[in-house]
Amino acid sequence: MRAAARKNGVDEGGIRVVIQPGQRVFYHAVNPALESPWDVLIIGGGPAGATAAILLARQGRRVLVVEKEIFPRFHVGESLLPYNGPLFEQLGVAEALRAAGFMVKRAAQFHSGAGSPGARLTFAKGRFTEHPSAMQVQRDRFDQILLNAARTAGAEVREGCSAGACVTDADGVAVELRAADGTREPVRARFVMDASGMSTLTARAAGLKEARAGHSKVALFSHFDNVEMPTGEELGDIILLLRDQAWVWLIPLTETRTSVGLVMDRSEFDSGRGDLEGLWDRIVRETPDLARRLSAAIRVGKLHVEADYSYEVKKIVEPRLVRIGDAAGFLDPVFSSGVMLAMESAVEASAAVAQALDRGATMTRALRRYEAHLRDHLALFWRFVRVFYTRPFVELFLQPRPKWDLLSGINAVLAGRSRLPWTARWRLEVFFLLVKLQSWYPVVPRLRWSTGRPPTGRGFRPTTQAG
Ligand SMILES: Cc1cc2nc3c(=O)[nH]c(=O)nc-3n(C[C@H](O)[C@H](O)[C@H](O)COP(=O)(O)OP(=O)(O)OC[C@H]3O[C@@H](n4cnc5c(N)ncnc54)[C@H](O)[C@@H]3O)c2cc1C
Numbered sequence: 001m002r003a004a005a006r007k008n009g010v011d012e013g014g015i016r017v018v019i020q021p022g023q024r025v026f027y028h029a030v031n032p033a034l035e036s037p038w039d040v041l042i043i044g045g046g047p048a049g050a051t052a053a054i055l056l057a058r059q060g061r062r063v064l065v066v067e068k069e070i071f072p073r074f075h076v077g078e079s080l081l082p083y084n085g086p087l088f089e090q091l092g093v094a095e096a097l098r099a100a101g102f103m104v105k106r107a108a109q110f111h112s113g114a115g116s117p118g119a120r121l122t123f124a125k126g127r128f129t130e131h132p133s134a135m136q137v138q139r140d141r142f143d144q145i146l147l148n149a150a151r152t153a154g155a156e157v158r159e160g161c162s163a164g165a166c167v168t169d170a171d172g173v174a175v176e177l178r179a180a181d182g183t184r185e186p187v188r189a190r191f192v193m194d195a196s197g198m199s200t201l202t203a204r205a206a207g208l209k210e211a212r213a214g215h216s217k218v219a220l221f222s223h224f225d226n227v228e229m230p231t232g233e234e235l236g237d238i239i240l241l242l243r244d245q246a247w248v249w250l251i252p253l254t255e256t257r258t259s260v261g262l263v264m265d266r267s268e269f270d271s272g273r274g275d276l277e278g279l280w281d282r283i284v285r286e287t288p289d290l291a292r293r294l295s296a297a298i299r300v301g302k303l304h305v306e307a308d309y310s311y312e313v314k315k316i317v318e319p320r321l322v323r324i325g326d327a328a329g330f331l332d333p334v335f336s337s338g339v340m341l342a343m344e345s346a347v348e349a350s351a352a353v354a355q356a357l358d359r360g361a362t363m364t365r366a367l368r369r370y371e372a373h374l375r376d377h378l379a380l381f382w383r384f385v386r387v388f389y390t391r392p393f394v395e396l397f398l399q400p401r402p403k404w405d406l407l408s409g410i411n412a413v414l415a416g417r418s419r420l421p422w423t424a425r426w427r428l429e430v431f432f433l434l435v436k437l438q439s440w441y442p443v444v445p446r447l448r449w450s451t452g453r454p455p456t457g458r459g460f461r462p463t464t465q466a467g
Pocket residue numbers: 043044045046047048049066067068069075076077078079080081161162163164195196197198199201219261306309324325326327330333336337338339340342
């Protein structure tokens with residue numbers, strides 16, 4: 001043993017020498033990471049994890065991001081919201097994203113699957129919507145840009161590296177990492193941010209994940225070339241085709257490539273008995289507007305499935321542990337809110353974690369406020385998700401009355417604005433009241449439900465333009 005190591009401490013080879021009172025000498029192999037913990041370990045390098053890493057590393061904190069996949073990797077969640085824009089500026093990635101040439105989204109179109117005209121919700125027309133456009137992105141490229149920015153900000157990023165169980169003690173959190181080659185490495189951090197997405201690593205382990213009752217949906221999706229999509233002024237619009245308890249997304253990624261997804265009730269998915277291709281073909285056949293748009297289309301990827309993705313997480317913050325993005329809960333993809341909520345939660349949570357680190361605290365009021373605010377925002381979207389699948393909502397949404405400009409409140413929420421002025425809030429409340437009324441008494445004409453899918457198929461026949 002080197003003479004240099006013959007004192008209490010650690011030599012360059014990572015050998016700790018401990019001299020006991022009786023002068024017996026013990027040698028321990030030491031992992032420097034265990035001796036000098038990371039400030040923050042972030043589990044998952046998706047939009048939530050990368051956002052938190054950029055912000056914390058930029059402050060000079062020691063940040064380790066572990067991501068089990070090797071980027072770029074395919075991911076669902078391609079249509080973003082206008083309120084992502086200020087977050088991109090804050091993170092310093094706006095220029096890189098503009099340079100990537102992603103498709104600009106100015107409006108969302110809602111149509112009946114039966115081929116009738118629908119409503120177009122234009123962000124620029126919303127009186128409470130401050131940002132007129134968003135982007136639609138290939139997530140492999142988008143996520144790579146964000147994760148690279150985390151590296152540039154000074155975070156250490158390890159791809160192909162999975163985090164295992166997290167054990168919190170008085171001094172920090174111990175986590176075992178597993179590299180792609182199976183090598184295991186224990187690390188310690190003062191805080192862990194769980195950004196593991198729908199795998200909800202820590203919530204699942206603690207039994208804190210709970211499915212949202214009565215909302216069991218499945219999505220079947222892929223990428224296509226040559227889908228018939230809007231052009232000219234409407235180029236870039238996302239299209240939603242509404243079906244009975246179900247809907248279809250068409251997200252233009254480039255002028256030729258489109259992401260197409262079928263969202264359905266679990267019961268409809270189960271009726272396909274595992275034959276995904278057969279189920280896809282049947283739904284396309286039964287949805288005339290979709291069949292028309294896909295008539296010359298060529299699929300360029302495999303069919304992906306995501307199931308039972310609406311869940312709550314009972315605790316979002318715990319001492320030394322903060323959940324962000326999908327790891328803190330997921331609603332439903334219908335309003336394209338996932339990435340925005342993931343990034344926004346990461347911004348707020350990382351500010352609270354930074355403050356806790358500075359104070360040497362494990363739980364703070366700011367962390368609790370983060371949980372409360374995220375729950376409020378999720379609850380607002382959840383209210384929309386619940387009514388979206390009802391007929392009175394669709395009837396009012398597609399036949400808006402110009403009086404009071406009620407849809408401008410909805411426009412702001414669907415653009416991703418989280419802090420609404422009271423003038424938008426009362427409009428939302430009146431709208432929800434009208435939805436209730438519409439189920440008893442027709443405030444606007446009932447829509448004629450045309451055949452959509454047997455046996456209960458009820459597409460509907462919307463008519464007008466929405467603000
Ligand atoms: C059908 C469907 C359609 C959707 N469409 C949209 C849409 O149009 N627009 C939108 O904004 N959102 C959409 N979403 C939601 C969106 O995909 C998510 O909200 C968003 O990706 C959340 O980001 P995140 O960073 O929290 O999680 P993710 O993007 O999922 O990132 C989590 C990362 O953690 C990694 N990870 C997991 N476990 C571990 C581990 N143990 N160790 C290390 N790494 C780990 C994963 O590999 C992954 O890269 C959709 C979701 C679904 C289900």
